[in-house]
Amino acid sequence: MQQKRRENAYTRLPVTPLERSDSSALSEPPSTKRKSQLQNLSVTSASNGTAVVTIDRPERRNACNQAMWRGLAELFTRLRQDRTVHAVVLTGAGGHFCAGADISEFADVRDDSAAALEYSRSVADAEQAIFHFPKPVIAAVSGYAMGGGCGLSLVCDFRVADKSARFAIPAAKLGIVYSLDECRALATVVGVTHAKRILFTAEQVDAEEAARIGLVDILAEQDALDAALEFAGRMSGNAPLSIEGAKVTLNAVATGEMAARREEVALISRRAADSADYREGRQAFLEKRKPRFTGS
Numbered sequence: 001m002q003q004k005r006r007e008n009a010y011t012r013l014p015v016t017p018l019e020r021s022d023s024s025a026l027s028e029p030p031s032t033k034r035k036s037q038l039q040n041l042s043v044t045s046a047s048n049g050t051a052v053v054t055i056d057r058p059e060r061r062n063a064c065n066q067a068m069w070r071g072l073a074e075l076f077t078r079l080r081q082d083r084t085v086h087a088v089v090l091t092g093a094g095g096h097f098c099a100g101a102d103i104s105e106f107a108d109v110r111d112d113s114a115a116a117l118e119y120s121r122s123v124a125d126a127e128q129a130i131f132h133f134p135k136p137v138i139a140a141v142s143g144y145a146m147g148g149g150c151g152l153s154l155v156c157d158f159r160v161a162d163k164s165a166r167f168a169i170p171a172a173k174l175g176i177v178y179s180l181d182e183c184r185a186l187a188t189v190v191g192v193t194h195a196k197r198i199l200f201t202a203e204q205v206d207a208e209e210a211a212r213i214g215l216v217d218i219l220a221e222q223d224a225l226d227a228a229l230e231f232a233g234r235m236s237g238n239a240p241l242s243i244e245g246a247k248v249t250l251n252a253v254a255t256g257e258m259a260a261r262r263e264e265v266a267l268i269s270r271r272a273a274d275s276a277d278y279r280e281g282r283q284a285f286l287e288k289r290k291p292r293f294t295g296s
Contacts, residue, residue, distance in 0.1 A: 046232070055091070056093040058095070060102060062099060063100060073125040086135060086235070089228045092141075101147055127155045130156060137156045138232055140227070141216070141224055143165065146168050147170055154182070158217045162220045164207070165216070168198070172199060280292060
């Protein structure tokens with residue numbers, strides 16, 4: 001029954017290949033290209049203009065290696081150019097969101113301070129590409145969201161989880177210091193005291209506790225991905241420039257960058273005031289009908 005509902009709400013259609021912009025890319029099998037050039041990552045589209053980005057390494061509970069961190073940054077950077085996308089749901093394959101970084105490769109790619117810095121940049125680039133993505137990004141969390149996986153969920157705008165979800169940041173068990181940006185993201189979502197508890201104890205937080213402390217925004221009774229898609233659909237009919245402006249403004253508030261990003265916010269506001277969507281919104285209000293926004 002659940003699978004039937006999924007098929008109705010979520011059509012697995014390949015998005016135009018992101019690795020190349022030339023028309024010949026369209027003739028190649030999307031699934032083959034994803035595996036070879038965006039390692040263990042896939043993109044599909046839902047009927048409401050929502051792109052679903054799936055971390056697809058279920059044999060390792062979707063633990064991300066360095067190539068996958070870099071792939072996430074590239075993927076979200078390229079998705080910015082797709083005007084048909086109104087929201088993105090980030091999820092994991094095989095019953096888990098993301099078990100964090102693939103520690104088994106640390107001896108090769110993170111074995112000293114210089115390598116650790118380079119690796120951290122790869123993770124930060126992925127997180128920043130998601131955090132600054134101009135459309136809403138929703139994490140659909142089932143199973144493990146550990147370490148870097150929890151960090152990925154924190155840079156999304158919303159976290160939707162089912163009751164199987166488990167969150168943890170075990171940095172204290174690995175001798176790793178969580179970065180300033182990652183600590184800021186955690187403290188912004190759950191508050192400083194809960195952030196300290198999560199980091200100091202390195203203990204797992206179950207779905208109900210995560211919802212209680214604000215780590216989860218929507219606790220789904222059934223499937224997290226279905227609930228995330230339904231939530232994305234509630235935003236899909238609204239004006240994209242209005243959402244982008246609100247996101248930039250609120251992110252600036254959260255990061256303490258209000259002065260630095262004031263001109264960026266003003267520019268988006270001017271774009272919105274001059275947009276066809278603004279004229280459409282006014283006209284739809286006068287005609288007492290639902291507006292048809294295009295993002296232009």
